[in-house]
Amino acid sequence: MSDILFQPLGDPIAGGDNLEKLADIDPRMTRTHYFDGRLLTAEDLERDQIYLDQRLREVGKALGSGIINGLELSFSTDPYRLVVEPGKAMTPAGRVLHLGTRMTVNPGDKALISQLNDGRHRHFNRGLYAVVLRYVDVPTDIAEVFPTDLKNRRGSDYALVTESIQLGLVPLPLALPALDTLRLRARLMAELLDNKLASSVVPEDSVALGVLAIAQDTPQWVDNELLRHPIRPEPDHNDLQEDLHRQYQSLLGDIIGHRAGGGLDQPFAAADYFPIIPPAGGLPRNAVDPQKGYHSYFPASFDVAVAPVREADLELIRRESMGLPAIDLNRDSDVSVMVLAPLSDKDYWTLSRQLVADNPPNERDFLYPDPLALRLYRKSPSHNLDTDASVWGEIWNRIDSDSLIYVRRPVRAAETGISGIILAQGASIPDAQPENDGDADTQPEVPTEIEDEHTIFLRMVNVPSLAKVRPANSEAGEESIKALTESLPRELRAIRAVLDTLLRVERHYDPVIWQTLEQAQQQDNLLRLRDLLMEAEPDIGSTARHIIRAGADLGLAENLLQQWKEQLDALR
Template sequence: MSEILFQPLGNPIAAGLALDQVADIDPRLTRSHYFDGRLLTAEDLTRDQVYLDQRLRELGRVLGSGIVGGLALSFDRFSGLLTLEPGLAITPAGRVLELGSRLIVNLRDRALISGLNDGNFSNLNRGLYAVVLRYVDVGTDIAEVFPKDLSAKRGFQYAMITESVQMGLVPLPIPLPQQNALQIRARLMRELLGDDQLHGLLPEDAVALGLVAIQEGAPQWLDAQLLRHPLRAEPGIDSLQSDLSRQYEALLTDILSNRRSGGLTGDFHASDYFSLLPPVGSMPKEAVDPVNGRQGYFPENYQVAIAPLRQSDVEQVRAESLALPPIDLSNGEPVDIVVLVPLSNLDYGHYAAQLERNFDPNKRLLPQLDLLRLKLYPVRPVHALDTDQAAWQAIWDRFGSNAPLYVRRPSRAAETSISGIVLALGTSLPAPPEVVGGPADGGGLIDDEDSVFLKRVNYPMLAELRVPTDDAGRAALAALEESFSESALVAASQRILLLVERQYDPVIWQTLQQLAAANNLEAFLAALRAKPANQTTGELVIAGGAALGLDNGLIGQWAALLP
């Protein structure tokens, strides 16, 4: 039984003039058919070269387009030298561009530019130009052409075609305003974000490396981040946010350098330069003052808070925050911002404990850091806790000259305290479903907050950091694990271990076990926090240990450890 086939080319005779409607024919993807006795011409061999070239470019288009690595562009305004470092890129047409050596061109050398362009462009017009790296092929070497018949003459032709890359400028249809260069770059950062039409003006066999401004026939400034992007298939929301973040960080560095060279500080409004900010980015340290509760970078109607962050979590926070919308400073819409202060793990563990709020055992809320609210102008009082101001002063001094990180907070009901409302009346709400199992039930797909906490913080983990020194301590630890493993008790024990000095290690686990048995872990923690500076922890336990449920033998051991 024969099959009914719809072949790509079908039957050319049967299809007749409608062949282009039943088949997709690309003359560039035809190759020569070799057989013995065939006469080959230059056209046949060239056809195979074109075929192989097109197939390779198809593979390149599958990989995407952009900068694979290297190709760093720099500009010296005083000498006019534009320098491009070696690197690799793929063009939108799928062409692989590899630059093996540094390229340097003097944009003020009009004779050189005119000579490289066959006498054209001796004077560069005012405007904005895209700096590109493009593919070129150049005929090299000489080969003799023998006559085909007696009447023809001998001649000469190129023997080889050498592929290469060259740097060039492409004028853009964007006016260059009479404005500060930093403000122009900030405006272009917004206008060029995701502008596919502008990228369509660039040659198909070229990749953009940056943008240069020409005024009065001479280069004025270069932005090496605008227009360029890393290798990617199609620009999505995450890639556009990454472009915006990369351009913002480079421009912020230049703004701070420019201001400091002119005797100004980094305490300025973001809207002085920017109208659009990425959802996460650096900010000047001078624009934030957590000790006095002031920030000057974001508008007054923004809700700005500040909190410490582990240095090891910075990259994860950046990656997750890039999925949020950018911050539009021009529309007046209020935005929630958290300024994060990256600290080492050691510093974070020390200072974060001083900023924790007490948890609510009735609502079963876990301890959380106190987010200090910042205003454009300080509002007293700004520190809710007695030790809050001193803790932030220590954190800010410890942070040094590093730049804090701001993050746009997503709008979540849990964070904004927005409750649900009834949208329609006339029907009764269904009864809540019966809850089977409790917090310890591990059969669900979503863990409750107590289970999540206990996976990260528990008595065995605390014992690894504060190892019991004897059998009595190990027995007390075992009792705590068996009878007092609720998240609230573990959290209170953790904070007590952070506050009690190492010299009391021989009695600390027995003390935690007796306090937990007397339900006085929170009371002891409150006493530690309220302890006068001139009183030691041992003196505190000796004076009030009996009231907290500690036996006389344990109190005597505390007394023996006093210095």
């Protein structure tokens, strides 16, 4: 096999930006050519330093920017201290920032701050500031400079350049309103969500660690989640949603702690604090009372339900839901939310079976086909709830408050006309089953909470369920129902075609409609039969005439077409 040789097609072109502005010698893109007998100058050596530095920064840019590990920011008021824990980060400029020991800064040391800023910033203006960690070059040591000719004198210059980091503040172009701290932080979550403001004001050789509020020349509070993010290339939708989720979880914990410290134990609404919340996140335990079918957290216009879920499935469900849009509590009105109560495998097996036993699927409200889901209301409903309050009470006693979450349910306008949610994929009932005193064959099957809209529809709408609503008025029709039950594939389009056909055909033709459906199915013509009837005039006689006329094309037997003619004659 011969080697593939590179064949140039034009003059070489240097990489980088603004190529037309590059000089003949660009220290970013060139390196020194060494050979014996060449006189080297400081410029030659610096060129190589710059070249290697640029190439390393290009690798850093390819990896992305953000926090690699550590660098947690904290704040104390007595005395005033900003503390940064050890860690690493990558700046947008491709610089690696490494902090090996804890850094403690006193924002009240005005003399030191003024000295570091060339006599400026002895006082801080009221406002919001990004707390950033920045790369700096620090000149160190002294080296003697020898003259290059007799006219010059000896001198000195610094001998080394030490790469270091420094903590600083960057003013944000945002006002600091006289607003409750927790509500202000929640508002900033929404305003800073897209990261555009941070990237426009934070220097590219820095990373943001959080936001500091200053009023009356004194630090007020720090939010150590705003502006900061893990290392990544350009953020996409899911990255921003994860940022929102992380900020929301941190702030929700502060809100719950603040209310508990002030003796405020009553439930509260999310809109009391947050203008926007992530598509999945935690919520207070007392915000939901499944025994009363009540919730206080979401707006009254939201469609809210609660269901048990296995702890092992919880993280997968959360990550799948994070791809949905964030929830705007001030604008969104038609949002479907599922509150998930995580249980161990053993508890889920036991309690979910009790819910299914007490709520047979064919007796449930069609709005929530899943027998494990319970609808919740912002106020106590006036009617009796179709639920087992004792079972839900036991579920609530066994869940961990910190693991209770909600997920936004996607609106799926599927061909079924039913909105559903895929909570996860691949879950199954544990192999180990608890002992049961009763007959195992009589126990209801426990469906998982993980069902797509097709499965839900087919569980509720199938041949046996349709036959109960539209029974056959002949022995032949009963046999056709049995045959369709056994042979009809559990495929949505086929069942939907049967349903549409039954809705279109008048009750006068009950003695022959089921045989017609069976024969059309055998010839794979169910959809053609449905479409034929949909195009027919809404007249009882027109139905029979269309089927008789198209009977041969549909594959219907001659004796069945004769029965249709007899049904048509009976109308005259």
